Amino acid sequence: MSAAPPIEPLPYAEEQAERILGAEWRAIATSAYRWMRVGRALDGRMQALQRQGRVGFYGAATGQEAVNVAAGLATDRDDWIFPGLREQLVALVRGHALATYAHHLFADDRDPSRGRNMPCHPSAREVHYVSMSSVIGTQISQAVGLAYALRQKGAPGVSLAFFGDGATSSNDFHAGMNFAAVWNLPVVFCCANNQWAISAPTERQTAATTFAAKASEYGIPGRKVDGTDFVRVYSMLRGALDVARTGRGPVMLEFETYRMTPHSSSDDPTRYQPSDWAMRAASHDPVARLQSWLTALGVLDAETIETIGRAADQQVRAAVEEAEATEPPAPASLTEDVYAPLGSRESPGTG
Amino acid sequence: MTEMTLVQAVNRGMAEAMRADPDVLVLGEDVGVNGGVFRATEGLFKEFGESRVIDTPLSETGIVGAAIGMALYGLKPIAEIQFLDFIYPAFDQIVSELAKFRYRSGGQFPCHVVIRTPYGGGIKGGLYHSQSTEAYFCHTPGLKVVVPSTPADAKGLLLSAIHDPDPVIFLEPKRIYRAVTGEVPDGDHRVEFGHARLVREGTDVSLFAYGAMVGPTVEATESLEKEGIRAEVIDPRTLVPLDEEAIVASVEKTGRAVVVHEAPRFGGFGGEIAAVLAEKAFYSLKAPIARVTGYDTPFPYALEHLYLPNAEKIATAARAAVRAS
Ligand SMILES: Cc1ncc(C[n+]2csc(CCOP(=O)(O)OP(=O)(O)O)c2C)c(N)n1
Numbered sequence: 001m002s003a004a005p006p007i008e009p010l011p012y013a014e015e016q017a018e019r020i021l022g023a024e025w026r027a028i029a030t031s032a033y034r035w036m037r038v039g040r041a042l043d044g045r046m047q048a049l050q051r052q053g054r055v056g057f058y059g060a061a062t063g064q065e066a067v068n069v070a071a072g073l074a075t076d077r078d079d080w081i082f083p084g085l086r087e088q089l090v091a092l093v094r095g096h097a098l099a100t101y102a103h104h105l106f107a108d109d110r111d112p113s114r115g116r117n118m119p120c121h122p123s124a125r126e127v128h129y130v131s132m133s134s135v136i137g138t139q140i141s142q143a144v145g146l147a148y149a150l151r152q153k154g155a156p157g158v159s160l161a162f163f164g165d166g167a168t169s170s171n172d173f174h175a176g177m178n179f180a181a182v183w184n185l186p187v188v189f190c191c192a193n194n195q196w197a198i199s200a201p202t203e204r205q206t207a208a209t210t211f212a213a214k215a216s217e218y219g220i221p222g223r224k225v226d227g228t229d230f231v232r233v234y235s236m237l238r239g240a241l242d243v244a245r246t247g248r249g250p251v252m253l254e255f256e257t258y259r260m261t262p263h264s265s266s267d268d269p270t271r272y273q274p275s276d277w278a279m280r281a282a283s284h285d286p287v288a289r290l291q292s293w294l295t296a297l298g299v300l301d302a303e304t305i306e307t308i309g310r311a312a313d314q315q316v317r318a319a320v321e322e323a324e325a326t327e328p329p330a331p332a333s334l335t336e337d338v339y340a341p342l343g344s345r346e347s348p349g350t351g
Numbered sequence: 352m353t354e355m356t357l358v359q360a361v362n363r364g365m366a367e368a369m370r371a372d373p374d375v376l377v378l379g380e381d382v383g384v385n386g387g388v389f390r391a392t393e394g395l396f397k398e399f400g401e402s403r404v405i406d407t408p409l410s411e412t413g414i415v416g417a418a419i420g421m422a423l424y425g426l427k428p429i430a431e432i433q434f435l436d437f438i439y440p441a442f443d444q445i446v447s448e449l450a451k452f453r454y455r456s457g458g459q460f461p462c463h464v465v466i467r468t469p470y471g472g473g474i475k476g477g478l479y480h481s482q483s484t485e486a487y488f489c490h491t492p493g494l495k496v497v498v499p500s501t502p503a504d505a506k507g508l509l510l511s512a513i514h515d516p517d518p519v520i521f522l523e524p525k526r527i528y529r530a531v532t533g534e535v536p537d538g539d540h541r542v543e544f545g546h547a548r549l550v551r552e553g554t555d556v557s558l559f560a561y562g563a564m565v566g567p568t569v570e571a572t573e574s575l576e577k578e579g580i581r582a583e584v585i586d587p588r589t590l591v592p593l594d595e596e597a598i599v600a601s602v603e604k605t606g607r608a609v610v611v612h613e614a615p616r617f618g619g620f621g622g623e624i625a626a627v628l629a630e631k632a633f634y635s636l637k638a639p640i641a642r643v644t645g646y647d648t649p650f651p652y653a654l655e656h657l658y659l660p661n662a663e664k665i666a667t668a669a670r671a672a673v674r675a676s
Contacts, residue, residue: 113457131455133451133455135447138443138448140416141416141419141420141444144416144417144420145418145428148421149420152402152421153426155424337458338493339517340461340517
């Protein structure tokens with residue numbers, strides 16, 4: 001057992017917290033903490049189940065919870081989320097039921113996407129969480145198109161494109177940033193920089209000083225943000241959303257985080273990560289940072305923390321149990337949804 | 352009815368659809384002020400303005416990616432790709448995203464985009480302004496693939512495409528954009544997908560051709576006629592969905608089949624028609640199924656006239672089929 005790493009506390013006094021998050025800062029931060037614990041509990045449980053062979057695949061977002069929860073809380077109902085690989089928690093915070101997501105993870109008969117995708121690829125239209133593929137980067141230019149449609153129809157929403165550091169090298173990162181800037185669209189580009197693209201560290205991905213620095217050459221303001229500091233992420237997102245929402249064009253935010261797990265259940269990071277990585281990452285654990293800050297300010301005590309943690313575990317256990325007991329999708333569903341049912345003329349509409 | 356060229360019919364189809372539905376819009380390179388390099392979008396910019404006739408930056412993945420996002424929010428985008436030969440930067444968006452959105456989301460995210468693009472040879476366009484790669488798209492479930500060969504079909508199929516709930520790859524035979532004129536019904540007159548057109552009735556051999564190959568195929572029937580061979584010509588019009596019934600019925604009648612396309616033979620769409628016939632009309636066949644196609648080479652510049660199927664090659668294949676039994 002190695003010693004617990006020193007946690008870097010969040011640097012905000014009460015007045016600052018209130019100034020940044022508003023009068024409701026305690027409620028926002030506590031709610032964020034609860035959601036982060038749900039994410040953490042889900043990642044822990046699913047990785048364990050994957051190792052037991054009870055679920056096919058899992059990609060954790062451990063270390064990125066502050067970004068996901070802040071995005072879930074900072075966005076409005078009208079906004080749209082185009083996820084990268086690790087933003088499922090955004091959907092949950094926006095109201096996608098954990099039980100439904102569990103059905104997706106087990107690819108069962110009650111999975112809204114009918115068991116057609118690998119786990120961690122949910123589609124949740126009811127919370128404007130767009131269906132994702134596994135193809136890195138493609139969602140970025142799609143998010144831009146949806147932003148165009150929002151403006152064209154006079155809708156108030158903002159389109160958020162999430163992607164990893166690796167995805168900044170993709171065709172669609174370039175196309176999406178460029179189109180959004182030329183068309184001055186309400187898009188917030190969110191680069192979840194967890195410092196690794198499987199085995200490729202950031203310096204193998206770009207020679208730019210930061211990923212955010214790429215934005216300026218497209219004519220987009222770009223900022224690098226400590227992605228493990230919930231307060232900072234939340235306030236930067238609110239600011240960016242406000243810029244986009246008020247017709248002042250796209251913004252790019254780079255959230256620096258530390259990937260605290262393997263890339264996915266199929267990965268062995270001991271082959272490429274330095275031996276002290278886990279220790280460094282743990283000292284930037286966003287959940288621990290928020291917890292120690294809220295404890296220091298007297299917002300949370302040990303007992304409440306214990307209760308929140310137990311509730312998160314229980315929620316996850318219940319959802320998983322129900323999903324695991326559900327039948328696989330009906331064989332007939334294999335050939336459905338390739339095309340619209342014959343004679344249908346439906347348009348997806350705006351909801 | 353109004354007499355017009357194929358490219359005018361495409362233009363008319365878009366204009367009418369845009370007038371009827373404010374959600375229909377056009378995007379692509381040079382489609383706005385310039386009216387498109389083939390003038391397919393001529394006049395649309397003036398009538399509908401820059402927010403519905405959108406000049407995009409030069410990126411096909413951006414064009415199709417953005418069109419997908421628009422469609423997810425209920426717009427009905429028509430994306431123009433300047434030449435089919437330049438669609439490949441968007442291939443990922445088309446085959447990985449557009450074709451799969453509905454399926455992978457359990458029907459939550461249908462994604463209806465029309466991609467219009469000029470294709471095919473005969474204009475001295477060399478390797479990169481001439482290809483017919485319809486088979487790539489036909490091989491991807493989730494896409495519909497349409498190839499008109501007359502002005503009336505161009506408008507009627509395009510209107511169906513715009514109102515179809517699924518993504519459509521709409522391939523326009525650029526060689527006959529202006530070479531053919533024809534009567535086109537006025538108004539919202541749609542041609543339903545999945546119904547082949549009987550171009551010419553015959554009893555001795557069935558010739559299957561689409562797009563710019565319908566012309567030389569019909570021409571071939573004229574010389575065959577003089578030799579007493581009555582050839583039937585069928586234009587499937589939509590490759591996906593394919594009117595297998597019409598194809599099979601024709602060969603049940605004639606007992607002989609020649610499939611024509613510009614694309615290379617190996618892995619080409621003709622193989623699919625041949626397979627349908629082998630599966631469903633085998634006992635009616637009196638001769639081997641023949642294919643008249645482009646060569647299994649990249650598309651040539653100087654020797655394009657040798658590469659492309661023509662009436663003579665088609666007639667030779669048809670004659671051989673008839674003489675075989
Ligand atoms: C176009 C494409 N190429 C390769 C892959 C395989 N792959 C999956 S995830 C990944 C790394 C992604 O890194 P990043 O964008 O930084 O996101 P992260 O996984 O770190 O969240 C790769 C190479 C893929 N899914 N898509």
